Amino acid sequence: MSGQLARRTFLAAAAAAVVAGCNDTSGPDAAPVVADHTPIRPAAPAPSSGPASTSPAAASRPPTPSELGVIPVLMHHRLTPNVSGEYDMTPAFFRAELERLQREGYHPIRTLDLVRRDLSTVPAGKTPVVLTFDDSTPGQFALDKSGRVVPDTAMGILLAFQTRFPDFPAVASFYLNKSPFGLTGADVPRALKYLNDAGCELGNHTWDHPNLRHQTTAQAENEIARLAAMITSAVPAAPPRTLALPLGVHPRDRRVLASGGHGSTAYRNDGVLLVGAGPCPSPYSRTFDPMAVPRIRCSSYQGGRGDLLMDYWLDRLPRQKFVAASNNSKVVPQT
Numbered sequence: 001m002s003g004q005l006a007r008r009t010f011l012a013a014a015a016a017a018v019v020a021g022c023n024d025t026s027g028p029d030a031a032p033v034v035a036d037h038t039p040i041r042p043a044a045p046a047p048s049s050g051p052a053s054t055s056p057a058a059a060s061r062p063p064t065p066s067e068l069g070v071i072p073v074l075m076h077h078r079l080t081p082n083v084s085g086e087y088d089m090t091p092a093f094f095r096a097e098l099e100r101l102q103r104e105g106y107h108p109i110r111t112l113d114l115v116r117r118d119l120s121t122v123p124a125g126k127t128p129v130v131l132t133f134d135d136s137t138p139g140q141f142a143l144d145k146s147g148r149v150v151p152d153t154a155m156g157i158l159l160a161f162q163t164r165f166p167d168f169p170a171v172a173s174f175y176l177n178k179s180p181f182g183l184t185g186a187d188v189p190r191a192l193k194y195l196n197d198a199g200c201e202l203g204n205h206t207w208d209h210p211n212l213r214h215q216t217t218a219q220a221e222n223e224i225a226r227l228a229a230m231i232t233s234a235v236p237a238a239p240p241r242t243l244a245l246p247l248g249v250h251p252r253d254r255r256v257l258a259s260g261g262h263g264s265t266a267y268r269n270d271g272v273l274l275v276g277a278g279p280c281p282s283p284y285s286r287t288f289d290p291m292a293v294p295r296i297r298c299s300s301y302q303g304g305r306g307d308l309l310m311d312y313w314l315d316r317l318p319r320q321k322f323v324a325a326s327n328n329s330k331v332v333p334q335t
């Protein structure tokens with residue numbers, strides 16, 4: 001494929017992915033079809049190669065600095081050995097996903113770091129990646145009776161991976177709803193403190209996970225504020241500052257995403273995550289919008305062979321991805 005054709009395919013796929021992220025109605029974060037979008041399919045969709053694969057080109061290319069390149073923000077939902085839909089992933093598949101990311105020079109950061117344009121933790125030659133988890137289901141995080149993280153949870157897998165690869169930190173952004181990880185009572189602040197102390201981000205996914213478009217402005221603010229209050233009560237030093245839209249749907253008044261309140265709780269968000277789509281522009285690019293961060297879907301449903309999942313994008317990123325320079329985070333954003 002010529003370079004020009006490859007670029008056209010990349011852009012066409014990006015356009016298609018925006019639509020694909022909105023078309024699915026089968027999962028917990030599925031959004032309704034956007035009426036004014038005409039679905040476009042990629043010009044030449046490549047067969048999925050599974051998370052354990054690495055293209056020879058990707059493996060051999062030297063890491064030339066490129067701080068206007070794109071960044072994958074990966075969207076995960078349930079981690080479960082029993083996959084029943086496209087929002088599920090097995091622990092084994094997640095381990096393989098981490099193997100590929102590490103092998104190809106990715107370095108985990110939080111959504112908060114991305115939207116604040118602080119990539120100072122990313123070593124030269126590495127590419128930032130954001131690992132996000134929506135819906136705070138039990139397979140993402142659990143502590144056993146001794147206070148140890150359950151190994152087959154997302155956090156358990158990340159910690160074990162960090163032990164093997166200390167330069168791949170166990171950092172992720174968890175988007176919580178009420179009863180995070182299926183916990184109640186004192187187990188909630190215990191879990192949230194653990195994750196915060198481990199360097200993970202506690203993000204807002206609203207209290208009840210409603211379709212915000214169907215809510216009044218006051219109701220939407222209440223949904224965001226109640227969840228913010230839960231996190232702030234557990235970890236006063238780390239109020240949530242980013243939000244993942246439930247179902248990927250915006251409220252009618254988008255201003256409530258940036259700031260608002262309910263009762264005695266005021267909140268502020270510096271970033272908003274969308275559902276699906278494709279890679280995120282560099283935070284130093286003029287196209288970067290911290291209040292509309294696109295994400296890449298991750299799934300092991302049907303062997304992870306769905307369209308436009310992580311492998312699809314990672315196969316295409318070597319020429320377009322962000323690669324940190326030695327003076328990383330000293331870049332003046334485009335205006």
Ligand SMILES: [Zn+2]
Pocket residue numbers: 028029134135205209245246247
């Ligand atoms: Zn959700």
